[in-house]
Every structure is written in structure tokens, then in C-alpha cells.
Amino acid sequence: MIYDSVERFITELPEYMPRVSQLTEFLSAAREKSFEELKEMDFAPLDLRFGEYETKPQEEIPFEAHKRYWDLQLVLEGEELLGYAPLAELTETVAYAEKDDIAFYRGEGQNVKLSREMAVLLAPWDGHRPGANVGDTPCKIKKIVVKLPW
Incomplete structure (x- = not known):
């Protein structure tokens, strides 16, 4: 897992992962554009997944x-x-489902806070639990997940 500012992902990630250089344009736009504006833009060949939901405990x-x-x-x-x-x-x-490329797990971990200026890069060996409340009150989330082939 790499957790850092969007700015550092723009400047540093292409150096360490040269195959993801097309991310720079998307990440730059993500700093300045709204969720709705980004949905209308074409960032091919990136695989972007747009999600809207409320956080939960x-x-x-x-x-x-x-x-x-x-x-x-x-x-x-x-x-x-x-x-x-x-x-x-x-x-x-829940065992791995090839069609959906997902398996589910239980256990303990640590939390990082995601908000507008921060991003997280999760590897296939990283278990992650997205969408938890910050505090006691649910929050409406608009989020983009970029799927990067392994």
C-alpha cells in the first residue's frame, strides 16, 4: 500500500511504475475537476470506476x-x-471469484483517511476495507477507483 498526496502520485509514481505514465493527466484533472466533469472526460486506456455511496461503520x-x-x-x-x-x-x-476479481476477508487492520487531496495505491496482496465512517456520522462519498493491471 502506498498512501500519499495526489500531488506526489503525479510527480513520483511514473518514475517507479513507468507503465502508468498515462495516470498523470488523469490525476492532474482529478485535483481540479469535479466528479461529474471527470465522468464526462475520456482517459482511455485507463479503467476508471466511478462510485457514489454513504459510508458505514x-x-x-x-x-x-x-x-x-x-x-x-x-x-x-x-x-x-x-x-x-x-x-x-x-x-x-468468501472465496475468490474470477469473474469479479474479488475475494472477501475478516480481520483487523489499520485505517487511513481518504479525502480530496489524498490517494491510496493498493496491491493485489493488500486487503482493504473501503467506505468506513470518519467518526459516528455517515458521509456521502463520490470516489474513483483506477484499476491497474497486475
């Missing part, structure tokens, strides 16, 4: 992981806690 959310993709997650509106734990420290509860 973390106890209601399982950890998940993917085998075929890294996830680059950015919250454009609202804020959430994203739980993280190495897969080796979690217990699988």
Missing part, C-alpha cells in the same frame, strides 16, 4: 482483495476511512 464492511488489478483510490467528495491489512493477516470468508 467499519464493523459492517468486510476486507476485500483483487488478484488481477492494483487499485488506485481517490475520494473526490466527502471523506472515508479505508482499512488496510496484509492478506496474510486476514481470514478469507
Whole structure:
């Protein structure tokens, strides 16, 4: 897992992951444009997943992981806690589904806060629990997940 500012992802990530250089244009736009404006833009060949939901108590959310993709997650509106734990420290509860590229887990981890200026890059060996409340009150989230082939 790499957790840092969107600005540092723009300046540093292409150096360490040269195949993701097309992310620079998207990340620059994500700093300045609204969720709705980004939905209308074409960032091909990037695989962008736009999501809108309300956060929940973390106890209601399982950890998940993917085998075929890294996830680059950015919250454009609202804020959430994203739980993280190495897969080796979690217990699988729902077996991997090849079609959806996902498996679910339970266990303990640590949280990072995602809001407009921060991003997280999650590897296939990183269990993550997105969408948890910051505090006691649910928050409306508008988020983009970039699926990067592994």
C-alpha cells in the first residue's frame, strides 16, 4: 500500500511504475475537476470506476482483495476511512471469484483517511476495507477507483 498526496502520485509514481505514465493527466484533472466533469472526460486506456455511496461503520464492511488489478483510490467528495491489512493477516470468508476479481476477508487492520487531496495505491496482496465512517456520522462519498493491471 502506498498512501500519499495526489500531488506526489503525479510527480513520483511514473518514475517507479513507468507503465502508468498515462495516470498523470488523469490525476492532474482529478485535483481540479469535479466528479461529474471527470465522468464526462475520456482517459482511455485507463479503467476508471466511478462510485457514489454513504459510508458505514467499519464493523459492517468486510476486507476485500483483487488478484488481477492494483487499485488506485481517490475520494473526490466527502471523506472515508479505508482499512488496510496484509492478506496474510486476514481470514478469507468468501472465496475468490474470477469473474469479479474479488475475494472477501475478516480481520483487523489499520485505517487511513481518504479525502480530496489524498490517494491510496493498493496491491493485489493488500486487503482493504473501503467506505468506513470518519467518526459516528455517515458521509456521502463520490470516489474513483483506477484499476491497474497486475
